[in-house]
Amino acid sequence: MKAITFAEFGDADVLELTDVPDPEVRPHDLLVRNRAAGLNRADLTHRRGGYGRANFGDSDLMGLEIAGEVIAMGSETQGFAIGDRVMGIVGGGGYAELARIDYRMAMHIPDGLDDVHAGALPEVFVTAWEALGHLGRLTSGESVLIHAAAGGVGSAAVQLAHALGARVLATADGSKREAILGFGADVAIDYKTEDFEAVVDSVTEGRGVDVIVDFVGAPYLARNIRSLNSGGRLVQVGILGGIEGAELPLDRLLYRHLQIMGTVMKSRPPAVKHAMTRRFADTWLPRFASHSLAPVIDSTFPLKNAADAHRRMESNQNIGKIMLTMA
Structure with a gap:
């Protein structure tokens, strides 16, 4: 099969389309002919050597989420059949024509959802709901501050929080303000020109928000803490801004x-x-079937142009998910 590999760590130019062996199907695996795969910032870290030659359980190839068609199954799988359209999170291997996925990580693609949108759904929405619902315990009528709201997980979190009935404050580059409001944010904050702590203080009349979902890390920690209401919960999902000086x-x-x-x-x-x-699928998957929720797609690239997709992500110009597609 064709897959994206790299001989050495480095910038996007190291990525190349090569021939690699097909994955072996383990007893709990579905073998999927990929139609689409989502990019995540972890892929950039992988390419640069941040994880070494890591295998996260399924493959040492890059790619953490896929959508496609089941073409083979292991002996211990349940609930799926050959020909099913599935999407899910993989422990590596998404940047390839074929990928294996533990059937317990797979979800049936809702009717009417195309492969690109299905491939954009698993990593960001599962992560967003884990942060908001399971850890943050956000409920209807509460308020939430979501940082980096124009990205994949951020845009998913805004949609879920809005659908839940929460008041949503969100930070992003000012050029993305209208997009953030379109996702369901009540207040969009330009992190470059506005102090989010001051905006939260003003909007909440000094009370603070109930939940914060943060991807930035050290530079935001003190202001996040000061922006929380009594009993508030900070859920740290990323450290894009580093860990030093917190x-x-x-x-x-x-x-x-x-x-x-x-x-x-x-x-x-x-x-x-x-x-x-399962927590995500049981709570939210029907909403994608009715199209009341949908992944936000920034752009798509053929698998062979994975380097261009990485450059797009590194430019920080994207709003929503960047996707790879397979013929």
Whole structure:
């Protein structure tokens, strides 16, 4: 099969389309003919050598989410059949014509959802709901601040929080303000020209928000803590801004009874990943069948042009998901 590989770590130019062996089907696997695969920032880290030659359980190829058609099945799989259209999160291997996926990580693609949108759904929406619902315990009528709201997980989190009935504040580049509001945000904050802490303080009349979902890390930590309401929950999903120099206002943490939680998917044990997938699917998958929720697609690239897709992500110009497609 054709797949994207790289002989050495480096910039996007190291990516190339090569021939590699087809995946071997394990007892719990579905073998999927990929139609689309989503890009994630973890792929950039992988390409640059941040994980070494890592195998996250399924393959040492890049790619963490896929959509396509089941063409073979292991002896221990349940609930799926040859020819089913499926989507899901894989432990590597998405940047290829074929991929194996643990059937417990797979979801049936809702009728009417095309392959590109299906491939854009699993990683971002499962992660977003884990942060908002399972860890953040966000409920209708509460308020939430979502950082990096124009990205894949951020745009998914805005949609889910809005659908849940929460008041949504969201940060993004000012040029993406209208898009953020279109996803369902009530307040869009330009992180380049506005201090989100001051905006939160003004909008909430000093109370703060109930939940914050953050991808930035150290530069935002102190302001995030000061932006939380009593009993508030900060869910840390990424550290795009690094980990050095973080300041934690311990008095605020203590006297407002705040909670700080972290979440990451790719390095979690399989049973945890299975539970995360099921929590999302049981709660939200019917909403995609009715098209009341939909992944946000920024752009698509043929598999052979994966390097261009990586450059698009590195430019930080994208709104929503960048996708690879297979013939």
